[in-house]
Amino acid sequence: MLLDVQQLSVDIPTAQGVLHAVQGISFSVDNGETLCIVGESGCGKSLTALALMNLLPRRAIRTAGRLAFSGTELQALSAAAMNKLRGENMAMIFQEPMTSLNPVFTIGDQMTDVLRQHRRVSQREARERAIYLLTRVGIGKAETRLGQYPHQLSGGLRQRVMIAMALMCDPKLIIADEPTTALDVTVQAELLRLLLSLQEEFGMGLLLITHDLGIVSRMADNVAVMYAGQIVESGPVISIFENPLHPYTQGLMACLPTPERKRMQHLRAIPGTVPALVGQLSGCRFRGRCPYAQPICAEDVALRPYAHDHAYRCVLPPDISLANAAVTLETNP
Amino acid sequence: MLRFILRRSGSALILMVVVSFVAFMLIFAAGDPAVKLAGEAGSSADAARIRALYGFDKPIPVQFFHWIAAAVRGNFGHSLYFDQPVASILFDRLGVTLLLGLTSFIFALVLAFPLGIAAARWQNTWIDRTALVIAVVGQAMPTFWFALLLVILFSVTFPILPTSGSETWQHFVMPSIVLGYFAAPAIMRLTRSGMITALETDYIRTARAMGIAPRNVLLKYALRNALIPVVSVSAAQLGYMLAGSVVVESVFAINGAGRLAWESILRSDLPTVQALVLCFSLVYVILTFLADILNAWLDPRMRLADARTD
Numbered sequence: 009m010l011l012d013v014q015q016l017s018v019d020i021p022t023a024q025g026v027l028h029a030v031q032g033i034s035f036s037v038d039n040g041e042t043l044c045i046v047g048e049s050g051c052g053k054s055l056t057a058l059a060l061m062n063l064l065p066r067r068a069i070r071t072a073g074r075l076a077f078s079g080t081e082l083q084a085l086s087a088a089a090m091n092k093l094r095g096e097n098m099a100m101i102f103q104e105p106m107t108s109l110n111p112v113f114t115i116g117d118q119m120t121d122v123l124r125q126h127r128r129v130s131q132r133e134a135r136e137r138a139i140y141l142l143t144r145v146g147i148g149k150a151e152t153r154l155g156q157y158p159h160q161l162s163g164g165l166r167q168r169v170m171i172a173m174a175l176m177c178d179p180k181l182i183i184a185d186e187p188t189t190a191l192d193v194t195v196q197a198e199l200l201r202l203l204l205s206l207q208e209e210f211g212m213g214l215l216l217i218t219h220d221l222g223i224v225s226r227m228a229d230n231v232a233v234m235y236a237g238q239i240v241e242s243g244p245v246i247s248i249f250e251n252p253l254h255p256y257t258q259g260l261m262a263c264l265p266t267p268e269r270k271r272m273q274h275l276r277a278i279p280g281t282v283p284a285l286v287g288q289l290s291g292c293r294f295r296g297r298c299p300y301a302q303p304i305c306a307e308d309v310a311l312r313p314y315a316h317d318h319a320y321r322c323v324l325p326p327d328i329s330l331a332n333a334a335v336t337l338e339t340n341p
Numbered sequence: 342m343l344r345f346i347l348r349r350s351g352s353a354l355i356l357m358v359v360v361s362f363v364a365f366m367l368i369f370a371a372g373d374p375a376v377k378l379a380g381e382a383g384s385s386a387d388a389a390r391i392r393a394l395y396g397f398d399k400p401i402p403v404q405f406f407h408w409i410a411a412a413v414r415g416n417f418g419h420s421l422y423f424d425q426p427v428a429s430i431l432f433d434r435l436g437v438t439l440l441l442g443l444t445s446f447i448f449a450l451v452l453a454f455p456l457g458i459a460a461a462r463w464q465n466t467w468i469d470r471t472a473l474v475i476a477v478v479g480q481a482m483p484t485f486w487f488a489l490l491l492v493i494l495f496s497v498t499f500p501i502l503p504t505s506g507s508e509t510w511q512h513f514v515m516p517s518i519v520l521g522y523f524a525a526p527a528i529m530r531l532t533r534s535g536m537i538t539a540l541e542t543d544y545i546r547t548a549r550a551m552g553i554a555p556r557n558v559l560l561k562y563a564l565r566n567a568l569i570p571v572v573s574v575s576a577a578q579l580g581y582m583l584a585g586s587v588v589v590e591s592v593f594a595i596n597g598a599g600r601l602a603w604e605s606i607l608r609s610d611l612p613t614v615q616a617l618v619l620c621f622s623l624v625y626v627i628l629t630f631l632a633d634i635l636n637a638w639l640d641p642r643m644r645l646a647d648a649r650t651d
Contacts, residue, residue, distance in 0.1 A: 063549055087555075095552030102550075107543040112565045112640055122551045157641040173551065 010181055010213040011037040011060070015073035018055045018064065025287045029055045029068070031237040035230075037181065040207065042214040044224040044245075046260070047234035050282055053217045054103075056234075057185045060215075061100055062090050078180065096126040099174035103186035105167035109158035115142075115169055116154030122176040141172035145202060164195035168202070175206065181213045188223070200226060221264055225249060230317070233257050236282050236293035239311070243318030253320040253329045255298045258336045292322070300324060300332060345637050345644045353630040360622040361412070365405050367618060368611050373397075377609065378421070417616035422608045427616045430601065435620060437507050438590070438597035441520065442583040444513050448521030449528060449578065456525075457532025461567075462559060464537060472533070476526035488519045488592040505594035516593045520586055524578040531574055535567030542566075569640050576632035584621040 018030035030052040037043045045053045059070045062082065075082040077098060082090065094100075102108045110118055119141070120134035129137075135154065142150035145168040158166055167187060174182055184203070188196035200223060207214055216227055224231055224245065232242040233256065241254040252258045259278040280297035283289075292298070295305040304323050311319045314326050322329060368374050375392040376383070383391075392398045396407060411418070417427035452475075460472035495502040495515060506512050539545060540563050548562045549555075586599040598617060605613040637644040 061550055063546060091552050091554065093552070094550055100550040102543060102547065104543050108547045110544040110548065110562055110566070111642060112569075113562070114641075121553060121557075125551070125553050125557075157645070159642050160645070170547070173547075176551075 009036055009076070010039050010041075010078060011215070012074060012076040013060070013072065014075075015071075016056065016059060016075065017071045018052065018059050019069045019071070020065075020067055021069070022286065028285045028289055029237055030059065031285075031289070033232075033234070033237075033239045034073075035232050035239065035242065037213040037215055039180065039213055040211045041229045042207065042216055042227050043230045043232060044216045044218060044228035045232045045234055046218055046221060046224050048219055048282065051234040052237040053234050054185050057100065057183045057215065057217055060183060061094060061098065063094075063100075092126070095122055095174075095179070096177040097179050098181040098183065099177070099179040101167070101170050101174050101182065101184040101187045103189050105163045105170060105190060108170055109166055111158055114155055114157055115161070119154070119169070119173050119176055122173055126177050137176060138172070141175050142169070144206070145169075145172045145175075146198070147172070164191055164199070167191060167195075167199060171199070171202070171206070175210065178210060179212060181215065182207075183215045183217070185217045186219070187216075189218075189220075196223075203227070221260055233260070237285055238293060238321065240294065240322070241318075241320040242311075243314070244316060247314075247316055247318045251314070251318070251326075251330055252333050253314055253318070253324075253326055254294075254322050255300055255324075255329075255332065255336075256294045257320075258329075258333045259297075262336050299336075342637065342644055346634055349630055349633050353626055356626050357623060360626060361409055361619055362405060364615055364619040364622060365408050366401075367615055369401075374611065377611075412616070412619065417619075418612040420610055420613050422605070422610040422613070427613050430613065431598070431616055431620070434596060434598040434601045437595060438583060438586055438599055441507075441513060441516055441586060441589070441595065441597060442579060444517040445520035445524065445582050445586075446575075446579045448517050449525040449582075450575070452521065453525040453528035454532055457529040458536055458559065458564065460529070460533045461536030461540060469533075472529065476529050479522045480526040484519055484523055484588045485592050487522065488515065488589060491515045491519060492592075507593075507595045507597070512593070512595070516586075516589045516595060519592075520582050520589050524582055527578060528571060528575055531571050532567060535570055536563055539563040539566040565639055569636055572632050572636050572639065573629075576628040580621075580625045580628050583624055 013036065014034045015032045016030060016034070017028070017032050020027040020029055033052075033056065035043060035045075045056065047053050055064065055068070058064045059068075059072075060075070060082075062070070064070055072083060077093065080093075082093075085093070109115070113121075116135065116138055119138040120131060123129060123134045123137055124131070138154060139150045142153055147153055147165060147168055153161070153165075153169075158169075161169065167190075171187075182203075187203070188199050191199065203214065203216075204227065206212075214227075216223070218224060228245040230243065231245050231248045232239045233248070233254065234240070235256050241248065241252070241257045248257065249261070252261055256278070263276050263278065278297055283293055283296060290308055291306040292301075292309050295301040298305070302323070309321050309323055311321045313319045320329070324332070373388070375388045375395065375397050378391050378395075379387040396404055399407075408418075415428050417431065419425070420427050420430060423430055456472045456475065460469040463469055492504050492515065496504045502514055503509070503512050536559075540559075545558060545563055548558045553562065584599070586597060587603045589595070590597040590600040591603070598620070602614065602617045602621075604610075605617065
């Protein structure tokens, strides 16, 4: 097991009370495998990524039952040891390519710094590695690019640079937080294809955070659906797409545009908004927006197994859930 | 980069000409200079003679041209008070002030940078608050009073430093501390705010995610970005220290240009004032020019944006 997370929570003290941004989530990623965490804005998916890297904002408090990377418990590591791990064994790609590179250093300086931070290599070797990776992520004239500054590159190119930079030390795990959200659709598709082929070449695990089910269907081996700080459904991608069991997952899928949809027909949306996560929370977090809510939903719901690692957090039995899914997906107006 | 420097030196040169014209016009600021020179007892015939002698009867552009042509060759005319060429008084005094300004500036930077960086790194801790107190005190305390306190401490209680004069390096220690301490707070606070802004950016998060050592994140990745606004302010502070060192020079009886300027104004020694204004202004122009170049070196966006407009 490359990454094993058990009962990870992130709490943020605020003036109104403690914000329970992430509430005891568990998941794992194997070598060469892709796990997609999917959910809407504010569900805690980005904080989950930052929590793994130990890069949370200073006020945020991280607790976890287990946070193991390649068998090493991350919570037991010193700040220096964690720093050594970051960039070398686990690297991260961010959502904002326009602001994620340092404006006053060249691409080459920033890339070689990563390698030279973690390995004893000469500047020339580091440069060669940078040129190789830039070429590999599809950037032409790599040698010229090394001498350029971020503002001379387009958003798509900058994100490619970020990916190449993350690969400098050949990490075992890449955490990508909405890596294509800020980019054109055509660039998105290219970058996703690139990530897949890189994963094949380097055999790394990929934790991909997204709100886009289209990306999930193309990239994921496993999926974890997050809602309001909890995982509400998780399992292999095929199982989730064929048998979405949680009403929220079903709702997300019903919101996907389909080719049969007529022009100007409204896209479906889940009514209501995400509950505030401040203070004492109880019951199913989705019940306020759920069409099948019952009085029992006010009590806490545990993840219940369905089949083949597929689990969901809902009181409805699977057969009723699936019948609902058929209705939800077909009555797509 | 070379192109950038050339362009900036062009605009600096134009600025110098404008500034020197303003300095030249000073002589007419207090009314007809010939009447003034003739004195209260002077007749209008005296004034006319003086007018012809000094060339005040010629058109102003011609006078300016003569003055500037002489100034470029180091001839600033004759002092009305000392009865010797302005240039010979000026260069001694200017050297002393430049030296004092430079040592004060170094002291200011040595104080401001580490404190500003530490205050940002440990924001809202006792370190930050201590730095704030040091800054507020430096800004609020009158220079002459702080100077006297230092004299009491280091010349009277512990007689290790001389009280006045400018003969040895020991003479410069207290004046530099006084002048530097006054200039440091602005630089320190700006370094702090610049660092805080930089440390919250996405690119610093990237550097951390890549495992760059915290020391490098702070002193390389964040500092270079934070310094860009600091450079311009520092240049202005240095200019201020050079031109505004009157109080410190008076307290420590240093024969510098600041004191000379002050005394020359009292004596209505216009050629000397003119020459000093010109020198101080040119120092400002040069410092701004150097700050621009330093900024362009720090920030590639600046130098490339400039090149693109060609």
